[in-house]
Amino acid sequence: MSRIGKLPITIPSGINISVDDNNVVTVKGKKAELIQKVYEKIEVAVEDGQISLTRKDDQKKTRAMHGLYRSLINNMVTGVDTGFKIQLEFVGVGYRASNQGQILEMSVGYSHPIYFAIPKEVKVTTETVKGKNPVVTLESADKQLVGHIAAKIRSFRKPEPYKGKGIKFVGEELRRKAGKTAG
Numbered sequence: 001m002s003r004i005g006k007l008p009i010t011i012p013s014g015i016n017i018s019v020d021d022n023n024v025v026t027v028k029g030k031k032a033e034l035i036q037k038v039y040e041k042i043e044v045a046v047e048d049g050q051i052s053l054t055r056k057d058d059q060k061k062t063r064a065m066h067g068l069y070r071s072l073i074n075n076m077v078t079g080v081d082t083g084f085k086i087q088l089e090f091v092g093v094g095y096r097a098s099n100q101g102q103i104l105e106m107s108v109g110y111s112h113p114i115y116f117a118i119p120k121e122v123k124v125t126t127e128t129v130k131g132k133n134p135v136v137t138l139e140s141a142d143k144q145l146v147g148h149i150a151a152k153i154r155s156f157r158k159p160e161p162y163k164g165k166g167i168k169f170v171g172e173e174l175r176r177k178a179g180k181t182a183g
Helices: 060-081 143-154
Strands: 016-019 024-028 033-037 042-047 050-055 084-091 096-100 103-107 114-117 123-127 135-140 166-169
Touching: 016 042, 024 060, 033 060, 042 060, 050 060, 060 143, 084 143, 096 123, 096 135, 135 143, 143 166
Parallel strands: none
Antiparallel strands: 016 024, 024 033, 042 050, 084 135, 084 166, 096 103, 103 114, 123 135
8 A cells, every 4th residue: 555645635624625527636725726637546535524545456557646646636735725835046146036927037147138937827926135135936826837837947047066156946955066176
């Protein structure tokens, strides 16, 4: 039995969960409504304020999908209840970030600014304080989407190991290298 898959998911108050005949789980809450199609050999049961997932057979793929779909549904429940938030920090001289609506404008050391369109499901805010690095905050109910957008923004200028310049997650520890020594 999957250690993650066998754990029940507790449903917080104010969240509605429905499972239809095609194994599609719909989670509605105060922040959003999320939909996920579940693998056909995984059964989803909603009872007594909990969601439980069971598998129909013990094939290798079914065992792998058991824990995966439990985690996905748990992320959906958490997302519609409290949401997910990721912060990115722009480290470097002249690195800037600003947004006009859902368009993020970044200046990260290239000869031109980068304009990145953020999907409407993700709320973006930028914070620039004199003497500190600019911070971009992404908030959404969909953990997969907000993580994907954050990774895409980070990919425009990954932190380098010598000076630490680049776009990094707030709180991320970077492995630093010593560099050349004068000889």
